[in-house]
Amino acid sequence: MQTEKVINHIVDWLKDYAAKAGVKGFVIGISGGIDSAVTSTLCAKTGLELLCLEMPIHQAPSHVTRAQEHIAQLKKRFPNVKDKVVDLTPVFEEFKTEVSLEGKQSTVDMALANTRARLRMTTLYYHAGLYGLLVAGTGNKVEDFGVGFYTKYGDGGVDLSPIADLLKSEVYEIGRFLDVPASIIKAAPSDGLFGDARSDEDQIGASYPELEWAMEMKANGKTVADFEGRNREVFEIFNKYNSSNKHKMVAIPVCEIPKILR
Structure with a gap:
């Protein structure tokens, strides 16, 4: 950098x-x-x-x-x-x-x-x-x-x-x-x-260097099946947080009303 x-x-x-x-x-x-x-x-x-x-x-x-x-x-x-x-x-x-x-x-x-x-x-x-x-x-x-x-x-x-x-x-x-x-x-x-x-x-269960690695691996299309041991554990931790916290990282869902109901 x-x-x-x-x-x-x-x-x-x-x-x-x-x-x-x-x-x-x-x-x-x-x-x-x-x-x-x-x-x-x-x-x-x-x-x-x-x-x-x-x-x-x-x-x-x-x-x-x-x-x-x-x-x-x-x-x-x-x-x-x-x-x-x-x-x-x-x-x-x-x-x-x-x-x-x-x-x-x-x-x-x-x-x-x-x-x-x-x-x-x-x-x-x-x-x-x-x-x-x-x-x-x-x-x-x-x-x-x-x-x-x-x-x-x-x-x-x-x-x-x-x-x-x-x-x-x-x-x-x-x-x-x-x-x-x-x-x-x-x-x-x-x-x-x-x-x-x-x-x-302590809270997440993985360090930031580990999370950065997992973030890169996910971006490269890797899945949990590609890893073993600690790498697999870290990748699973990253995926768990990425999935459960998705609501924070995307736009607020809006219920769009069909024109036919207007």
Whole structure:
């Protein structure tokens, strides 16, 4: 990958999109992970306004520390960067008092995890509307178009996606080029939706390099019958997520009314 040229291409794309939309800049949620670090740095390089929001909800201390380190670095490097902390923990806890928490614990936990993401999306769009900004998404190609590893109308609810055509490995390559803090480069990817430090690999059952391999194999027409051992297991994991999360990756189904019924 021609890293510097890719970076310049994305920055120019961001500036052009913002100009055509008639907005001042971007707002982005900072998680302490590589995707939000790279996306926010690319947005900062446009010279347009960038508002970085921390939105903790019972957040793991390591995530908070990395997010703060990254924001401090950004503000030092780019005068167009501002930041704000919006503690959503009280909002989340109040929400829990108004809904049923009955049922299978794993199902309740997942519903609440997705609620965290949707509360953050609401907060991002509040500030976007308040300051005339666009919500910049942080999803990469593997998450957005491979396994659908994001929350529908949560972190998937954005105005534009600067890095969604980049594989996770390419995001890391750009992150190193952009001098993203080493603590973020080294940290295991995590969605931070459960209040602990569990990684994406813990949840999915496969690493991003493995998922990238499976995504490529599927694109090349391979089937599960072509593999054995760990490769077969990874390919099955990829297919399971790709199939079950397809509803996130395609347009919302619309029931079209036949003309004869009009």
